[in-house]
Amino acid sequence: MLKELFVNLTILITFNYLFTHLFKERLIHKKDRLSFQLIKGTACGLLGVILMNFGLTYHHSIIDFRNIPIMIAALYGGWVSTATALIIIAAGRMLISLNESALYSMITICIAAVLSLIASRREKVQLKHVLLLLIISNGFISFFFYVFVDIHSLKLHFYFWLISIIGGMLSLYIIEHETNAHLLFKQYKFQAHFDFLTGIYNRRKFEEITKDLYQQAAHTPSLQFSLIYMDIDHFKTINDQYGHHEGDQVLKELGSRLKQNIRNTDPAARIGGEEFAVLLPNCTPEKAFQIAERIRHSISHTPIVLTNGEKLSVTASLGVAHYPRNTDKPETLPVLADQMLYKAKENGRNKVWFSKKKNEFMF
Template sequence: MLKELFVNLTILITFNYLFTHLFKERLVHKKDSIYFQAVKGLACGLLGVILIVFGFTYQHSIIDLRHIPIMIAALYGGWVSTAMALVVIAAGRLLITMNTSAIYSVIIICFAAIPSLIVSKRKKVQLKHAFYLMIITNTLISISFYFFIDLHSYQLHLYFWIISITGGMLSLYIIDHETNAHLLFKQYKFQAHFDFLTGVYNRRKFEEITQTLYQQAANTPHFQFALIYMDIDHFKTINDQYGHHEGDQVLKELGLRLKQSIRNTDPAARIGGEEFAVLLPNCTLAKAVQIAERIRGAINDAPIRLTNGEELSITVSLGAAHYPNNKEHPESLPILADQMLYKAKETGRNKVCFSEKKE
């Protein structure tokens, strides 16, 4: 019997790694759609059935760790996941052998799921809460074993408690550790690619995308794209007058309006303190100028509300360049876009400048 419980423990640990890789950050919240909650419950239910298959038989009853998948479903999925897991496990148990012990075991597992559902209402389940939950659940199961299926072997109860506590705590630790590791990796990946303040790409990632676009232009006949450089007018004055905190608020709002003014597939980046850039793949020069004007209007037409409640009107200057209309070599496009941006700032600001001839 110790061998079968150890096999159950091995299966459980293996599943936990697969479970975390399958659902990843969806395990940290329960506000999924009903579909995803049901999928979580189905996965836990199938695990429960596998544990039953590899459990051991004692006086027509199968002893295993099926209550742990129920606990996982409750803590990381909610009541829908728990209900789905219970249905699958109950159906699997009754299909394996239909007898009085099977019916009792279904009743026991449903009864043992109640504490898990109660604990699942907490926003964050800590390991100490999980330990208390395991104690309560194991106590309920042991009492049920003792009185309903006449399982009076103290040695068996001891083995069950040791393997169950070990399996339950290892399961929750692995899921919690792997989920947090995934979220940290996702956070680091975001920080490596995106500007933390505005949510658009950072300069390094933008240059990677630009190099890829250059290669695509070199290898694809008739390929075209545009580059827009944008700079906030008199941004230093804003920082000096309102402080850097309000300046950051301006940058955040500008990044939001910039993303709303372009296609989701158009890479946008913050490439300097108050300077932004946008790449427009498969875009004509006329369309690029139209998009640049849209960006300028989105920022100019509505004031930005600062954190102190004051509204501030700002403007931007933009320079646009196009390949192949303006340059034979796409690598030279940033120089021309920067020249057009400088021209916009020198000739009055709050405007879009571009060249229609090849330079």
């Protein structure tokens, strides 16, 4: 008796780890694509069939934890997943044997499905909700088995309740824990590579990308690329006059406009407080200048709407450097781009500065 129920519990826990690993963050999406809802439901349905095959056979009845996969399908897949799991489990039960016990089993898992779908409408399903679902569904199962199937063994009912509640609670805990761990990993990975405010790369990730390109240039003589440095003009004045909150709004908007005016394959980064950089692989000097001018124009000709509704005109200065036009050493490109940026500011701001000469500003 305990052996079969323990095997069911072991299968259930193993499935939860595999289920979470396969779907990961998709488990938190209530409105997933139809294909993924079907896949989730199929997985839960097959789990129910496996649990039945390894369940406890008692007086022509199969006692197992197939109601728990139904709950998982409802809580993490929706009604399509639940219906799919129900159909598979029902078909599996009929293939094993079709009798009065099978009919009552179908009724109980349908009840568990309806209750779980109602619970899934909550924004956050907690352990106490799962416990309540298990108590109600187990109550129906015990009622049908005791009254209609004549399973009067109190010991059997006790073990079923004990292990099924442990299995159900563990199921939700494992799925929630693994899902949250995965989301935290994604968050930390994002924070390690991207700027939290603008959503583009941070300085560390940008430097990794540029170093890789520098190494590639050493082995590919025909490789060319450009680097743009951009700085918001008089940004300190914006912060002082409107506050740092509005200054952050300006940074967000400029990060967005930067992405809109470059290719998807061009790495862009916020490398300082109000400083940005764009790397343009396989880009000629003329094209790099055009892109920089387009960025400058998109900033200066469209005011930024602040959170208070006020429109603020902002300008930016940009410096452009190109390899191999401006230098034979790609690793010196940031120095050149910074010097060009300084030249743009020195000559009145709201400009793009680019030299066609080599090593003109090197020191």
